[in-house]
Amino acid sequence: MRAPVMAAPTIRAYALDPVDERRALVEGLLAPHASISPKYFYDARGGDLFASICRLPEYYPTRVEAAILERHRLALRDVVGTRKELVDLGAGDCAKAPRWFDLFAPTRYVAVDIARDTLARALPALAARYPAVDMHGIAVDFSRGLDIARDLRGSAATFVYPGSSIGNFAPQDAFALLRSIRAHCVVAGSGLLIGVDTKKDPARLVAAYDDADGVTAAFDRNVLLHVNRILGTRFDPEAFAHVARYDETHSRIEMHLEARVRQAVVIDGATRTFEHGERIHTENSYKYALEEFGAMLAHAGFGGVRVFQDDERDFAVYYAA
Ligand SMILES: C[S@@+](CC[C@H](N)C(=O)[O-])C[C@H]1O[C@@H](n2cnc3c(N)ncnc32)[C@H](O)[C@@H]1O
Structure with missing residues (x-):
């Protein structure tokens, strides 16, 4: 049998207006x-440094999210499905891609991140390891919306947004981003798999960030x-x-x-003078309670929300169809 031919990953960069960015x-x-x-x-x-943070004992989100994905792998594969286009939001160095490939066997992998150079470094190595998966990178600032329809196939797509990165947005901006993800889920079988941190003892939360x-x-x-x-x-x-x-x-x-x-x-x-202590x-x-984030997904137009957790309920992974 012939080995699949590897196509070089493509990257599209959506340039930001440098004058606007600088002004902000x-x-x-x-x-x-x-x-x-x-x-x-x-x-x-x-x-x-973020990759090092993910390995810290105090920084539980990465570890617990990985454990949830492992523990519920069969159920996840069942609800999410396989052999679709997989869109990895905030993919960064694409370190989580092998896990998505293992779980969902996507036919196409689309890595989305503001850091173009990081994508450009990560995607060729990933393509060499998974030659059968078509790969594409999109360098875009999705805090400004997710206007990426021309980069997608228009077939069933699984969006993944791990690591509770959604928590970096204020709730109204998180909602706007969920709405724009929802707008891309036009074909039956599409959906969003998203990791979200839960509320817990403030001392543990502070330790995770310090x-x-x-x-x-x-x-x-x-x-x-x-x-x-x-x-x-x-x-x-x-x-x-x-x-x-x-x-x-x-x-x-x-x-x-x-x-x-x-x-x-x-x-x-x-x-600009910064006073001592400023x-x-x-x-x-x-951080979101399950009912709060579930309601946000529903308001954004998603249905059939499923939640997967660890025993301690330290973290939640939602699949929203
Ligand atoms: C916390 S890291 C998460 C990386 C990885 N997905 C994970 O879960 O470990 C956040 C990633 O999102 C990207 N990012 C942050 N703000 C962004 C934005 N406004 N638009 C697009 N990507 C962004 C960063 O470059 C970084 O790779």
């Missing part, structure tokens, strides 16, 4: 409550180096402390960079 980043930093979008975490070093080895702190501070490259600023990451806190009102972990000393940074020609908000990670 500058506005966030100059605002009275300074912030940086978490999408700036994922330069090459940020991607590597580990003893300081890997998450390094990840948080690294965003300033990325910002320096984009804006030509001279932030000193060591002049900021990593802070993780749980906000009960919004059911979210917040990450901040807190100025260790009073300091001034020139940002796009303006001098914070730059870098990430939210919303």
Whole structure:
């Protein structure tokens, strides 16, 4: 029998307007409550640090999600089905792709991520390992919507969005993203498999975002180096402390960079003084009760929602048809 011929993966990059992007980043930093979008975490070093975070004992989401997928593999294969197009949202280094291939035997793999270079590095290696699977990458910022119809086959598609990355969006933005995923699920047999973190003891949540080895702190501070490259600023990451806190009102972990000393940074020609103790908000990670997230999926137009969990109910994997 002949070995299948491997086609080189294609990548389409949806260019962002650099002027708009820069303006939004500058506005966030100059605002009275300074912030940086978490999408700036994922330069090459940020991607590597995130991979290290996933291996930390405190960071349970990756481990528990993997255990849920393993434990419920037969039921998942049953509800999700096999031999469809598989669209991996926030695929990053595509480290989870082999698991999807094993579970759902997709005929086509579409990796979607803002980090074009990471996709460009990951996809050829994956294509060499799985020559029978057609592969395509889409470099896009999906916080602006998921306008990717021309990249899809229009056949039954399984969208996967693991790792509780949906929690980085405020609920109204998470809802908008779910609606735009739903809009692509036009053919019967399509659906979304999504991992979502649950509410739990705040001390465990905080530890997951502020580990003893300081890997998450390094990840948080690294965003300033990325910002320096984009804006030509001279932030000193060591002049900021990593802070993780749980906000009960919004059911979210917040990450901040807190100025260790009073300091001034020139940002796009303006001098921004950060007082000692002043914070730059870098990430939210919303946590959802099962009924809350189930209701959001239903409002977004999905039906037949199934939930898969671990015994401790530390994490939830939903399949929404
Ligand atoms: C937390 S990592 C998750 C990676 C992997 N899917 C996992 O579950 O371990 C988030 C991924 O989403 C990507 N990402 C973050 N914001 C994005 C955005 N606005 N649009 C597209 N991709 C984004 C990052 O580049 C990164 O690869």
